[in-house]
Amino acid sequence: MKLPLNWLKDYIDPKLKTEELAHRLVMAGWEVEAVETVGEEVVLELEITPNRSDCLNVLGLAREISAITGKRVQYPKVKSYKPTADKISISIEDKKDCSRYIGTLIKNVTVADSPGNLQVRVNSLGLRPISNAVDVTNFVLMEIGQPLHVFDYDKLTGGKIIVRRAKQGEKIITIDGIERVLDPTVLVIADEVKPVAIAGIMGGKDTEVTLSTKNVLLESAHFDMALIRRSSRKLGLRSDSSYRFERNVDWQGVLAGADRATDLLLNLTGGQLAARTDAAFVTKTPVKPIQIIPEQIETLLGLKVSLAQVKRILTSLDFKVSVKADKLTVNPPSFRSDIKETVDLIEEVARTIGFDHLPTSLPQIKAKNLTVDDHPRRVKKTLRQALMACGVDEVVTVSMTNAKDLNKCLQKDLKQVRVLNPLTVDQELMRPSLLSVFMPVVIGNFNRGQKNLRVFEIAKTYSPQGEKTTLGLLLTGSRYQDWRLSRKEQMEYSDIKGVLENCFCALGVDVSFEKQGQMSLDESDGSILTVKGEAIGCAGKLNKAILSNWDIKHQDVYFAEIDLEKVFALPAKSVHYKPLAEFPAVIRDVSLAVKKEIPYGAIEKLCRSKGGSILVDVQFIEQYLGDKIQPGYKGLVFSCLYQSNTKTLREEEVHKAHQSIIQAITGEFGAILR
Amino acid sequence: MDFSQLQQQAKQEAQDITDTKSREEYRLKYLGKKGIVAEIFASLSSAALHEKAAIGKAANDLRTLVNHLIEEKSKKTASTSIKPEQVDISLPGTSSVLGHQHILTQTIDEIVSVFEKLGFVTVETPEIETEFHNFTGLNIPLDHPSRDSFDTFYLDQQDRSAQGRRLLLRSHTSPGQVRIMKEHKPPLAVIVPGRVYRPDAVDASHSFMFHQLEGFLVDEKVKFSDLKGLLTEFCRRFFGKDVKMRFRPHFFPFTEPSAEVDISAGTLGLARKKWLEILGCGMIHPNVFKAVSYPSGKYTGFAFGMGIERMAMLKHGIKDIRLFYENDVRFLKQF
Structure with missing residues (x-):
């Protein structure tokens, strides 16, 4: 909202420097976004909150400035015009849509340029002066906030005004020259045959006032705020009028606006008042008086105020206040439709005193009724710490993705939640997995030459079943190596597995990695993570097809995704102390050759089942895949740890247990000792 | 031998x-x-x-x-004769690298920790919300211009609790208030951090996804002065004890009186003589208590909401909001 200070001075002179006035306005809730100088004019650009449509005009702000400064407002002197015996034909189809329509017919006008002082006012709003008739409507709109329209009366077929819903497919060319196709959700002003204006939003080209117009019909009306808002959005058409109507226009201001404009039109166009008709329906129940006692203010603000002080503040804002004993009965003015109950009055008092003058205290925060399950938050925190300790950086990616990226990740079959009104097609879907939002991060960094990435995110993924907290982890490029080692090695499956093992170790959760095909993952390098037999996620090398879809050529990418809702459901880590071993352990290394396809895990599992109670651990040492072994075989080295918590083990006991392990693995897997 | x-x-x-x-x-x-x-x-x-x-x-x-x-x-x-091996102590140390926490989650952690020390409890509520939680329960009627500042993404999912209405992505963290108050009686001192969504065209200071933190305190006899005191304490702990701040009146449908809080740019070491808006707050509107079926007049309370990105940008001198979501490792590794 533009507030030209010269114009303001027609009604009130705050006698303040611009900077001080701006500061006082800000501290009373009128945010000054800019101070502009247009020629001779200083114009404040104000942000008016949607509850205060009464201040979308210069007089409204003059009233506020009066309350802040104590200076009085000089209202312009306006004649009042009564409805005439000669009627204008106004019919209103639904009084809910239009609760008041004042038509004023002025005949024998001379449409010409406005006088200089009116042009100055119009210019100060950043508008172009058009003609005396049109400029008057813009001037009155900005002076008192009542939107107005003037029709060329002779172009209204039948001389009639009909306020009705548009018919399906009905068309109108608005004064901006654009043809608009209407439907029954839109309210129009029509004559006998056609719409002549989109009610409350914009007039029609056919009936606009031109230099040749002889007779003018002035419209001052009140339209339903929600209806205007919906129509304006639907048509994608906003105007100074619609902006005010959708924020609500003062029902009583309809007459004030008609009178002020009639006055000016008669003066400036030399026309004569031919007819005035006021089609009014009082649909609103009169506002009930609001009661307030100063103690209520103290209770809510912590500030002691006197009865007299409250009365003075509210009166300065044009509220009618009567005092009985310790109670005030308050009638807000008709233009303050935002004032409905006692708290609204308390806000007026607080605002006028200034929030900076209100006291400050520290609240008493008592024991809460609310007990929160903090487990999920602790899990997330633990995971974050573990991941960072593993050298993984946290990312925050957008929650939306799109069909193209899902396709590139081979994830188009995942169940999707669609955004009905996305800004761009790039954000048409809620991400069902973190993969399709991680890949752009990878590409973005690759493009900047950053090829070694270790990233994770803990955030939501979405499906028609709802949203769930998910951990995504992605590793690519060379493993971190310190300078003592010369060779850079690419990360591989064991790197992502190691990070995940650390995570679950920190959570105290026993997780197994099982081989299973997963669409996005490479067949040989992919695994499903399970806890107590239930799948909670997957980890592995991304499928070659995905890499080629994203144009990644020279390096592998490892990705893991864990459903944290399933992890949250697991019991929290609880550790029971195990007594430290008192007796020495015996270690026996095993070095063997087995067929390449036999997984080490199966051998370890067999060892554990055959080692008896004294086998306390099996530790992997190394794998040999070179050519110094028979073809099709690999070398494995691991150690078996034997220990008892009741005695020192004898050689024979260890030997016996170890032999049964060796027999089992040579027998079952055809392993050859090396 | x-x-x-x-x-x-x-x-x-x-x-x-x-x-x-x-x-x-x-x-x-x-x-x-x-x-x-x-x-x-x-x-x-x-x-x-x-x-x-x-x-x-x-x-x-x-x-x-x-x-x-x-x-x-x-x-x-x-x-004498033999030189021991010299250690070049200027060589880099060797250890595994540490990962970096994203500055947004760090900022959330920092703010959460201030409020938790002051006695608040942290609750996370869903991003996919109903119109009731996001709007109606917060005294934001349908077809009302107060919805303008809360433009919303709608989803192709039906709201099972309201015939014919669709689910949406919350446009602020305030629905947390309604959800929590519906389930729990005061006294309540709760903060709700999380992601929010608005169809804003992306530029250096706007994003269609960002993070907020909502806080509210409800009890008998909670006053506006308590709100001022608590937020002053928060700003001192977050921005430093010399922070200069001001409360100015504003409008939010769910609070009355409503205020915005500014801090002075000078406080952040910026030369410009300017106030920077950091959060919105106010006394919870009686209609919100009505929506969650609290007995009329029994409780008062205050609520506040702040943008995490904005706090992080002010505190760390980040000029472009898009940096947060681009995840350039050169950015990530600075924090």
Whole structure:
């Protein structure tokens, strides 16, 4: 909202420097976004909150400035015009849509340029002066906030005004020259045959006032705020009028606006008042008086105020206040439709005193009724710490993705939640997995030459079943190596597995990695993570097809995704102390050759089942895949740890247990000792 | 075996030690796992019974001698001829690298920790919301211009709790208030951090996804002065004790009176003479209490909401909101 200070001075002179006035306005809730100088004019650009449509005009702000400064407002002197015996034909189809329509017919006008002082006012709003008739409507709109329209009366077929819903497919060319196709959700002003204006939003080209117009019909009306808002959005058409109507226009201001404009039109166009008709329906129940006692203010603000002080503040804002004993009965003015109950009055008092003058205290925060399950938050925190300790950086990616990226990740079959009104097609879907939002991060960094990435995110993924907290982890490029080692090695499956093992170790959760095909993952390098037999996620090398879809050529990418809702459901880590071993352990290394396809895990599992109670651990040492072994075989080295918590083990006991392990693995897997 | 000859040999060879390398070779030759002393001990098992004691003693003597010779030699090398290996202490340390927490989650953690120390409880509520929680329960009617600042993404999902209405992505964290108050009676002191969504075109200061933190305190006799006091305390702890701030009236449908809080740019070391808006707040509107079926007039409370990105940008001098979501590792590794 533009507030030209010269114009303001027609009604009130705050006698303040611009900077001080701006500061006082800000501290009373009128945010000054800019101070502009247009020629001779200083114009404040104000942000008016949607509850205060009464201040979308210069007089409204003059009233506020009066309350802040104590200076009085000089209202312009306006004649009042009564409805005439000669009627204008106004019919209103639904009084809910239009609760008041004042038509004023002025005949024998001379449409010409406005006088200089009116042009100055119009210019100060950043508008172009058009003609005396049109400029008057813009001037009155900005002076008192009542939107107005003037029709060329002779172009209204039948001389009639009909306020009705548009018919399906009905068309109108608005004064901006654009043809608009209407439907029954839109309210129009029509004559006998056609719409002549989109009610409350914009007039029609056919009936606009031109230099040749002889007779003018002035419209001052009140339209339903929600209806205007919906129509304006639907048509994608906003105007100074619609902006005010959708924020609500003062029902009583309809007459004030008609009178002020009639006055000016008669003066400036030399026309004569031919007819005035006021089609009014009082649909609103009169506002009930609001009661307030100063103690209520103290209770809510912590500030002691006197009865007299409250009365003075509210009166300065044009509220009618009567005092009985310790109670005030308050009638807000008709233009303050935002004032409905006692708290609204308390806000007026607080605002006028200034929030900076209100006291400050520290609240008493008592024991809460609310007990929160903090487990999920602790899990997330633990995971974050573990991941960072593993050298993984946290990312925050957008929650939306799109069909193209899902396709590139081979994830188009995942169940999707669609955004009905996305800004761009790039954000048409809620991400069902973190993969399709991680890949752009990878590409973005690759493009900047950053090829070694270790990233994770803990955030939501979405499906028609709802949203769930998910951990995504992605590793690519060379493993971190310190300078003592010369060779850079690419990360591989064991790197992502190691990070995940650390995570679950920190959570105290026993997780197994099982081989299973997963669409996005490479067949040989992919695994499903399970806890107590239930799948909670997957980890592995991304499928070659995905890499080629994203144009990644020279390096592998490892990705893991864990459903944290399933992890949250697991019991929290609880550790029971195990007594430290008192007796020495015996270690026996095993070095063997087995067929390449036999997984080490199966051998370890067999060892554990055959080692008896004294086998306390099996530790992997190394794998040999070179050519110094028979073809099709690999070398494995691991150690078996034997220990008892009741005695020192004898050689024979260890030997016996170890032999049964060796027999089992040579027998079952055809392993050859090396 | 001629043990005295072995001793002579050991003495002789000790003369040839000139540096740490030759000293280590010498040590291994005599005392290593497969060294001479170990060999002598190994031969014990096959030795005749009456020889065992003598052999054992001889082996021990040899070990003592070799150890002595090495020690002598080491002392000498320390003082004169041999230079010990120099450590270049300017080389980088070696350890596994640490990952970096994203500055947004760090900021959330920091703000959450301030409020938790002041007695607030953290609750996370869903991003996919109903119109009731996001709007109606917060005194934001349908088709009302107060919805303008809360433009919303709608989803192709039906709201099972409201016939014919669709689910949406919350446009602020305030629905947390309604959800929590619906389930719990006061006293309540709760913060709700999380992601929010608005169809804003992306530029340096706008994003269609960002983060907020909502807080509210409801009890009997909570006052506006408490709100001022609490937020002043928060700003001191988050921005530093010299922070200059102001409360100015504003409008939110769900609070009355409503305020916005600004901090002075000078406080952040910025030269510009300017106030920077950091959060919105106010006393919870009676209609919100009505929506969650609290008895009329029994409770008062305040609520506040702040943008995490904005707090992080102000505190760390980040000028472009898009940096948060681009995840350039050069950005990530700065925090």
